[in-house]
Every structure is written in structure tokens, then in C-alpha cells.
Amino acid sequence: MDVNREVQEKLVGFQPKLIVNQPGHYCPGCQYGVLTRLLAEVIEELGIEGDIIGVSAVGCSIFIHSYLDIDFIDALHGRAPEVASGVKAANFGKKIVFTLQGDGDLAAIGMGDLINAMARGEHLTTIFLNNANYGTTGGQMAPTTLIGQKSTTTPHGRRDDVEGYPIHVAELVTSLQNVVYSARCAMNTVKNVNQTKKALAKAMRIQMQGLGYGFVEVLSACPSGWKMSPMDSLEWIEEKMIAEYPLGVFKDETDEAAEL
Amino acid sequence: MSKKMICTGNRAVCYGAIDAGCRHFFGYPITPQNDIPEYMAAELPKLGGIYKQTESEISSINMVYGAVAAGVRAMTSTSSPGFSLMQEGVSGIAAAELPAVLVDVQRGGPGLGTTQTAQMDYFQAVKGGGHGGYNQIVLAPHSVQETYDLVQTAFHLADTYMIMVIILMDAILGQMVEQIKREPLDLGPVPEKDWALKGKGAKGGQRNVFSTMLLFPGQYLPYQTRIQEKYQKIKEQEVRWEAAFSDDAETLLVSYGSTARVSLEAVSRARKENKKWGLFRPITLWPFPEEALKKTARGARVVVVEDSMGQMIEDVRLAIGDRLPLHFVGTLMRHQSGSGGMIFPERVYEEVCQWT
Numbered sequence: 001m002d003v004n005r006e007v008q009e010k011l012v013g014f015q016p017k018l019i020v021n022q023p024g025h026y027c028p029g030c031q032y033g034v035l036t037r038l039l040a041e042v043i044e045e046l047g048i049e050g051d052i053i054g055v056s057a058v059g060c061s062i063f064i065h066s067y068l069d070i071d072f073i074d075a076l077h078g079r080a081p082e083v084a085s086g087v088k089a090a091n092f093g094k095k096i097v098f099t100l101q102g103d104g105d106l107a108a109i110g111m112g113d114l115i116n117a118m119a120r121g122e123h124l125t126t127i128f129l130n131n132a133n134y135g136t137t138g139g140q141m142a143p144t145t146l147i148g149q150k151s152t153t154t155p156h157g158r159r160d161d162v163e164g165y166p167i168h169v170a171e172l173v174t175s176l177q178n179v180v181y182s183a184r185c186a187m188n189t190v191k192n193v194n195q196t197k198k199a200l201a202k203a204m205r206i207q208m209q210g211l212g213y214g215f216v217e218v219l220s221a222c223p224s225g226w227k228m229s230p231m232d233s234l235e236w237i238e239e240k241m242i243a244e245y246p247l248g249v250f251k252d253e254t255d256e257a258a259e260l
Numbered sequence: 261m262s263k264k265m266i267c268t269g270n271r272a273v274c275y276g277a278i279d280a281g282c283r284h285f286f287g288y289p290i291t292p293q294n295d296i297p298e299y300m301a302a303e304l305p306k307l308g309g310i311y312k313q314t315e316s317e318i319s320s321i322n323m324v325y326g327a328v329a330a331g332v333r334a335m336t337s338t339s340s341p342g343f344s345l346m347q348e349g350v351s352g353i354a355a356a357e358l359p360a361v362l363v364d365v366q367r368g369g370p371g372l373g374t375t376q377t378a379q380m381d382y383f384q385a386v387k388g389g390g391h392g393g394y395n396q397i398v399l400a401p402h403s404v405q406e407t408y409d410l411v412q413t414a415f416h417l418a419d420t421y422m423i424m425v426i427i428l429m430d431a432i433l434g435q436m437v438e439q440i441k442r443e444p445l446d447l448g449p450v451p452e453k454d455w456a457l458k459g460k461g462a463k464g465g466q467r468n469v470f471s472t473m474l475l476f477p478g479q480y481l482p483y484q485t486r487i488q489e490k491y492q493k494i495k496e497q498e499v500r501w502e503a504a505f506s507d508d509a510e511t512l513l514v515s516y517g518s519t520a521r522v523s524l525e526a527v528s529r530a531r532k533e534n535k536k537w538g539l540f541r542p543i544t545l546w547p548f549p550e551e552a553l554k555k556t557a558r559g560a561r562v563v564v565v566e567d568s569m570g571q572m573i574e575d576v577r578l579a580i581g582d583r584l585p586l587h588f589v590g591t592l593m594r595h596q597s598g599s600g601g602m603i604f605p606e607r608v609y610e611e612v613c614q615w616t
Contacts, residue, residue: 050461055326065469071457073329073470076352079322082314086326087457089284089310090334095459113322116315 016040018049018069025063029223029230031187032060035129036067038193039100042201043070048208052096053087055080057110059102059136061129075099078110081117084124096207098125104134107143107167114169118176118213125203125214128169131222132241139225143167146244151225166244170217174251180212182251186219188237192247199249206254219245262443269433272404272440273363274299276411277335279444282361283309284334286323288316288342291375292431293365296337317342321349321362328358329470331456333415337363339431340381341372344389350424351390355472357487359418361411363427365434368591374599377431378591379517382571385426386546393484395491396424397498398545400516404438410543412445419450421494428545430567432518432602499552500543505531506556509538511616513608514553514576515565516542523565525605526612535616545572550579557584563612565589567603587615 015021018040026032043049049070056064058077065072075083080099088097106114106128117124133151134140141151141158144166148157158166170184181203185196196218203214219241221233228236267275273296277285285304287297301311314320320336327334338346343364353360366381368374383389385398397417401407407429414425460467474480505527506512515523520541530537540556542549557580564573564586573588580586589611594601 050465051459053330053457053459062473063471065471069460069467071460071467071469073326073356073457074472075325076322076348079318079325079349082319082322083326083329085312086284086286086323086328086334087330088326089312089323090327090330090332091458092310112315113319116319120312120315 016044018044020067020069022066024067026060027224029221029233030060031220032064032129034187034193035127035196035218035220036064038197038200039127040068042197042204046201046204046208048096048204052098055084055087055097055099057099057101057105059105059134061100061102064100078105078108078113080105080110081113081122081124081126085117085120085122088122088124093123096125096204098127098204098207100127100129102135103128103130103132103142103144107169115173115176118173118179121178123207123210123212125207126216127200127203128215128217129220130169130217130245131220131225133222133225135222135225139222139227146240168245170215171250173215176213178212179215179251180206180253181249182215183249184217184219184245184247186237186242186247188219188221188234195247202254211254217245262441264439264441266437266439267404268295268435268437269401269404269407269429270295270365270435271299272408273337273411273427274303275442276408277361277415278303278307279442280333280412280415282333282335282415283307284327284332285309285311286314286320286327286334286336287311288314288320288338290317290339290342292367292434293337293339293363296363317345318349321346321353324360324362325349325353325356325358328353328360329356329457331453331458333361333419335361335363337365339365339367340369340378343381343384347384347390350396351388351392351394352472353424354390354394354396355392356470357422358424358470359415359422360424361414361418361427362424363411363429366428366430368599375431376599377518377567377602379430379519379567380569380571381428382545382566382568385428386548386575394487395494395546396426397421397494397547398426398428400428400543400545401433402517402520402541404433404436405440407433408440408442409445413447416447416450417498421490423490423494428517430518495547498544499547499549501549501552502541502543503556504539504541506538506540508536509560510536511563511612512538512540512557512560513563513565513612514540514542514572516545516572519565519567519603522603522605522608526608529605529609530612537612548575548579550575553579554581559584561585561587561615563587563589563615565603565608567591567594585615587612
């Protein structure tokens with residue numbers, strides 16, 4: 001091992017085996033890369049890389065298969081929970097199936113799909129990346145856009161009397177009995193990144209144990225859509241997004257929770 | 261196993277699917293196809309299969325997409341408004357080149373329309389109701405027995421060519437009762453599904469990916485070329501049709517599905533009266549039997565009988581060219597003005613007599 005490599009490893013740690021080494025298409029400061037890495041670590045640590053199938057959604061998650069070396073299928077806009085239900089059924093419930101969806105995909109066009117998949121008793125895991133706008137298409141208003149937040153379709157800022165209020169999905173889904181776990185995390189600090197990893201692992205374990213649906217919302221920076229620098233974006237998450245979308249576990253019906 | 265029984269066309273869909281090894285069905289209620297999902301809901305669990313009731317036809321087709329990508333024979337059924345809702349998913353399955361089967365028991369449109377019979381989804385099924393330039397095999401049975409056989413054929417063709425196969429029925433065919441011989445067809449082997457999503461552990465660590473966004477440089481035209489080559493191969497190898505009394509026909513009726521039965525009755529009457537009428541019945545609506553129709557029609561007067569305002573007639577005109585006279589007997593020739601109206605053989609006979 002050369003010195004540079006050793007130094008690098010000390011600085012940034014190991015590279016998960018499941019990460020495909022190739023240049024990414026994500027914008028500078030985008031946190032899809034962080035999330036991809038966390039998923040790779042969680043899947044490796046749980047030892048499920050041979051039994052897991054990912055469903056990516058229309059939006060910036062669509063090419064995650066380029067970076068994460070597991071089985072993947074992409075879904076039409078909003079339909080990831082349905083595609084995941086089909087994959088799960090075809091494998092007679094024996095494989096781990098998750099969806100990775102952005103806020104336009106999940107909370108607008110795909111809200112009905114998510115709620116119905118949960119209500120239908122599916123044992124799936126949904127990872128919901130909330131960056132408060134439609135990133136892929138250039139920064140339009142999403143259901144999660146904050147009041148006052150400028151987007152290309154709310155050029156003067158979102159107004160509650162015109163465009164309504166931001167939607168809180170992690171809280172919303174807790175009323176569904178089949179949802180065993182619902183949490184909201186962020187990736188703007190090291191502590192929050194670690195918390196996100198724990199939540200992802202938990203949501204996967206719930207499916208492995210056949211307990212029900214696991215849901216993790218992750219607040220994520222979109223500097224291109226927000227027209228901010230990467231550093232400012234992280235601060236904006238801390239100051240504005242977390243104020244609107246509190247972090248935490250909103251539902252946990254596992255035995256571990258009962259023991260605590 | 262070979263069993264004589266009587267059943268409806270809709271039930272024959274279920275028998276055909278089950279005998280073809282389909283164990284996954286995703287359904288949503290809509291008239292006049294409800295007895296298909298109802299029977300599958302009752303029977304599939306007994307066979308170790310899975311029935312899921314979805315929240316919409318959009319959901320049904322996307323579950324089919326997920327299930328067939330994981331390597332099983334899966335299907336859905338619907339009727340016209342639901343078929344419209346499915347079209348984006350149908351286009352998606354075409355893009356992913358996955359083998360799926362979809363049954364459309366047509367009802368009258370447009371919009372909510374009626375709950376009773378019609379043949380108005382021809383364009384949508386045959387020309388590609390969804391976006392983008394794709395094709396799918398469309399099979400049109402005209403009897404309960406043929407429905408049972410063609411559903412099995414549909415699964416075989418889907419697996420052979422990695423393509424969506426539509427069974428285009430109508431309410432009459434779905435609801436009518438006939439005797440069938442339930443004898444599973446031996447259609448031969450199909451390619452192994454080593455691309456199925458089962459987790460990469462199932463393939464010694466080699467993963468499978470279905471990605472239908474074609475944004476990378478150099479990806480788009482090779483893809484288009486490849487699927488067109490496949491469509492061309494299907495056009496060359498899978499055209500199906502049937503003709504009756506056509507050898508010396510001076511008047512040739514062209515019809516599919518339940519109106520083909522009506523037409524055959526009109527032709528039989530004409531033959532008794534020494535009129536030289538014949539029938540040409542496309543079984544594959546895509547690929548359309550162009551060459552066969554052209555040869556069969558020769559110098560005949562051609563009449564399309566279809567319970568629509570005129571859809572298949574466009575493909576018939578393309579096939580026969582502009583030299584032969586072409587007439588149409590359609591929805592306006594029904595026996596009454598309500599949704600329960602039907603085109604009866606007597607009316608077909610009378611209409612055609614006007615022109616001959």
C-alpha cells in the first residue's frame with residue numbers, strides 16, 4: 001500500500017465493496033452520494049447484498065445503480081412502491097426490496113402508491129430523500145418546499161394561501177398499522193449522518209424480520225436547485241429545514257423499542 | 261389433463277393463465293372483466309400463487325412490471341378506461357423489454373362510456389396507446405376455446421420475444437358461455453430467465469439491472485435499432501389469421517373478435533343464397549396479416565365489420581391498397597340506440613347486400 005493510499009484511508013475511511021468506482025453524475029454538494037455510501041455500508045454490514053433488490057425512482061435517484069453494486073430496477077414516476085411490491089411478490093416475499101425516492105416522486109405523483117403499499121401490508125423499506133424541490137428538472141416547487149422558499153415555480157417564495165403547506169411524510173405515515181418504523185434524519189453533520197445510517201439499518205432489519213414497512217425520510221442538500229453553495233446548503237438544512245421538519249423517530253413498534 | 265367443460269370467455273382467460281404457469285395476478289375491479297380477478301383471487305393461493313388487489317390500474321401494471329422483472333409469469337386484466345390508465349406502464353414494460361400479458365375486455369367509450377360491449381380500443385392496443393415508438397403483440401380470440409388457447413400462447417410469445425402481449429377481447433366474448441376442451445398446449449421451450457431480479461446472490465454475485473432511461477452517450481440509436489429488429493422478426497414469424505369461404509369470394513368481410521362470429525353467420529347465409537361471400541379474420545392484430553389479406557382479397561369488394569366507429573379499417577385499407585372498394589359496418593348499425601345494442605348478423609347481411 002502506498003503512502004498516499006494510507007493517508008487517504010485514514011482521512012476518509014474505507015470504501016465499501018458495493019460502491020462502484022466511477023465518476024458520479026451528482027452536482028457538487030448533492031447528498032445522494034452520501035446516502036449511496038451509507039446504503040452500501042448498511043447492506044454490507046447486514047450481509048444482504050446477495051438478497052437485496054433496489055427500486056430507483058424518477059429523479060436524481062434513477063442512476064443509483066451506477067454506483068451501488070446490487071440488483072436494481074427503475075420505476076416510472078411515482079411507481080416505485082408498486083414495482084417493489086411486484087418484485088417482492090415474484091420472489092414470494094423471500095428477498096429484501098427497497099425503494100429510493102425523492103420528494104417530487106414520493107410526495108406528489110407517488111403519494112397514493114406509497115400509502116396504498118403501506119396499507120396493503122407490504123413488507124418493504126422506503127428511503128425518502130427530501131430536498132424540498134424537484135432537483136432533476138431544475139428546481140421547481142415540491143410538496144415539501146418550505147413556506148417562503150424560492151423555486152423556479154414559486155419565484156417569489158412559496159405562499160401558504162396560494163400553494164399550501166409543506167407535507168410531513170414521516171409523521172403522516174405513522175397512522176398506518178403496517179408501518180412499524182418511521183423516522184426522519186438529515187446528513188448535514190457527522191452526527192446526523194451516523195444517525196441516518198442507524199435508521200437505514202433499522203428499516204432494513206424490520207423487513208428482514210418480516211415485521212412490516214420501514215420508512216426513513218432523509219433531509220438532503222440540493223445546492224443546484226436551491227442556488228446556494230454546498231456549505232450554505234448545509235447551514236440552511238440546520239436552520240430552516242430542521243425547523244420545519246424535526247428529526248427523530250415518529251413510530252417504532254419493534255421489540256427493541258419496547259425494551260428501551 | 262384434458263377436460264371438456266363449459267365456461268365464459270373471462271373464465272377461459274383464467275384457465276389459460278393457470279395452465280400456462282401464471283401464478284401472479286394483479287387486479288383492479290372494472291366491468292366487464294371482474295370475474296377474472298375474482299377467480300384468480302380464489303384460485304391462485306391454492307396453487308401457491310399470489311393475487312394482489314391494487315389501488316388502481318396504474319398500480320396493477322406497475323406491479324406486473326416488477327413481478328415479470330423478477331422472472332415469473334404475471335398478468336393483469338382490465339377494461340377500456342383501465343386500459344387507458346395503464347398505458348404509461350405498458351410503454352415502460354416495452355422499454356424494459358419484459359414479457360408480460362395484459363387482457364383488455366373492451367367496453368364502449370370514449371370516457372366512462374358504457375359497461376357493455378364494444379371494439380373501440382383497437383388503435384390503443386395495436387398502435388401503442390402509450391408514448392414512444394414501441395409495438396406489442398395483440399391477439400384477438402373469437403371464441404371461448406380460442407381465448408383459452410391464446411392466453412397460453414401469449415405467455416409463450418412474451419417469453420420468447422421479451423415483449424408485452426395484449427389479449428384484445430370484448431364484453432360479449434368475456435361473458436358468453438361455450439364448451440371448451442381444457443387441454444394445456446405444448447408450445448415448446450422458452451429462453452431461460454437469467455436476467456431475473458432475485459438478488460445477485462442467485463447468480464454467483466453477478467447482478468441484474470433494469471434501467472430504461474437512455475441518457476448516456478451512444479445509447480439511444482443502438483437501442484432503437486435493436487427493438488426494431490425484434491419487431492421485424494415478429495412481423496415475419498408470428499402473423500396469424502384465419503379465412504372461411506375465401507377462395508372464390510367476390511365479397512370479403514374482414515372482422516376480429518365477437519364481430520367475426522357475427523360476420524361468419526352473415527357469410528353462411530349469403531353462401532346458402534349462392535352469393536360468393538367470404539370471411540377473413542385476423543388473429544394477430546399486431547403484427548397485422550397484411551400480406552395474407554392482400555392475397556385473400558384479390559379483386560374482391562371488402563367490408564370491415566367492427567363494433568367501433570372505424571379503426572381496423574385503416575389497417576385493412578393499407579393492406580389492400582386503394583384499388584378495391586372498401587365499406588364499413590360499425591357501431592351505428594347496432595340494433596338499438598342504448599348501451600346494450602349489438603350488431604346482428606341480419607343487419608350485416610342487409611348492409612353488405614346494398615353494396616353487392
